[in-house]
Amino acid sequence: MTPNPPLLSGIKLRKQFRVSAGPASQTGLLTSVDGVDVEIARGETVGIAGESGCGKSTLGKILAGLMSPDGGEVRYCGRAIHSLPPAERERFRRRTQMIFQDPFSSLNPRMRIGDSIAEPLIIDGGSSRQAIRATMLRLLETVGLKAEHANRFPDEFSGGQRQRIGIARALASSPEIIIADEPVSSLDISIQAQIINLLQAMKSEHHLTMAIISHDLSVLRHICDRVLVMYLGVIVESAPAAQLFQQYQHPYSEALIAAIPRISGQPGHTAVVLAGDLPSPLAIPSGCRFHPRCRYAVELCRTTPPALEEKRDGHFAACHLSRDIFPG
Numbered sequence: 001m002t003p004n005p006p007l008l009s010g011i012k013l014r015k016q017f018r019v020s021a022g023p024a025s026q027t028g029l030l031t032s033v034d035g036v037d038v039e040i041a042r043g044e045t046v047g048i049a050g051e052s053g054c055g056k057s058t059l060g061k062i063l064a065g066l067m068s069p070d071g072g073e074v075r076y077c078g079r080a081i082h083s084l085p086p087a088e089r090e091r092f093r094r095r096t097q098m099i100f101q102d103p104f105s106s107l108n109p110r111m112r113i114g115d116s117i118a119e120p121l122i123i124d125g126g127s128s129r130q131a132i133r134a135t136m137l138r139l140l141e142t143v144g145l146k147a148e149h150a151n152r153f154p155d156e157f158s159g160g161q162r163q164r165i166g167i168a169r170a171l172a173s174s175p176e177i178i179i180a181d182e183p184v185s186s187l188d189i190s191i192q193a194q195i196i197n198l199l200q201a202m203k204s205e206h207h208l209t210m211a212i213i214s215h216d217l218s219v220l221r222h223i224c225d226r227v228l229v230m231y232l233g234v235i236v237e238s239a240p241a242a243q244l245f246q247q248y249q250h251p252y253s254e255a256l257i258a259a260i261p262r263i264s265g266q267p268g269h270t271a272v273v274l275a276g277d278l279p280s281p282l283a284i285p286s287g288c289r290f291h292p293r294c295r296y297a298v299e300l301c302r303t304t305p306p307a308l309e310e311k312r313d314g315h316f317a318a319c320h321l322s323r324d325i326f327p328g
């Protein structure tokens, strides 16, 4: 164990699903996460980006301890969570909370939202009813809702308000780590900014460590310290957020960044179109798995998978050609 291990890490994480595929519905093995290493330091906000189907949610659930990997391990403060004694494992489970795209699906439609937010506090035990109610009301206020909202049912709220309720419920467990899976993708642009600002405020107020999953890089740009770009189950680039946007080192990141309207509209920006669809994770391409869609690919890319290498200080990319394509 290193002297100061990251708060949360994943070592060579791998997850496959057996699915039926093809006209005769034969079963096949779908590789969702394929040997991912990730480290999240205490207090850090890490973004996980990539198109739909790249394995981001699977990685998030594994890191949150909600799904077991088939290979590799998740470590909390340097210790593998599967080998923690039951009480410590339970502590990890409570202190690592996930926020989902639509918290509506995880809220009981017949439960008043005040009771939903109070539930983790009741399960924790040790507090009087009055103390639990006071905490619940404080949490409602913290996320920008009012005391009178406590008596309403989930279907009486807008998408943005539901996301606020989801955040309040997650905070009720006094989490250390929040993993937010597409927390704003179902919301209007104006509401997205409010929820991102709320997450940022909660992060500093509650000293949180966060992972934010989004297919939209613009969501991650201002809130994350570091961004990991995933493609077909692997990390193809990992960089400090500002550096990723200015000095990306992978053609896939280049294409994702070019797809952000404000950035691609900048003078001098060359439009980069991501050709074709994401290949099936049932048949991952040989060599560099991005090569069939890469406008720079050469023979080496078709045959040899590139390693994730440090190109600059703390900036990693898995591309044979990055030094030639993105010099300087």
Ligand SMILES: Nc1ncnc2c1ncn2[C@@H]1O[C@H](COP(=O)(O)OP(=O)(O)OP(=O)(O)O)[C@@H](O)[C@H]1O
Pocket (backbone or CB within 6 Å): 017, 018, 019, 030, 031, 032, 050, 051, 052, 053, 054, 055, 056, 057, 058, 059, 215, 281
């Ligand atoms: N329980 C499951 N059973 C079978 N396949 C699954 C399961 N969960 C995920 N997958 C598959 O694993 C791959 C990665 O899915 P995942 O949801 O992790 O990706 P994602 O990048 O989060 O995309 P999205 O934003 O659409 O959820 C996809 O091909 C998906 O269909």
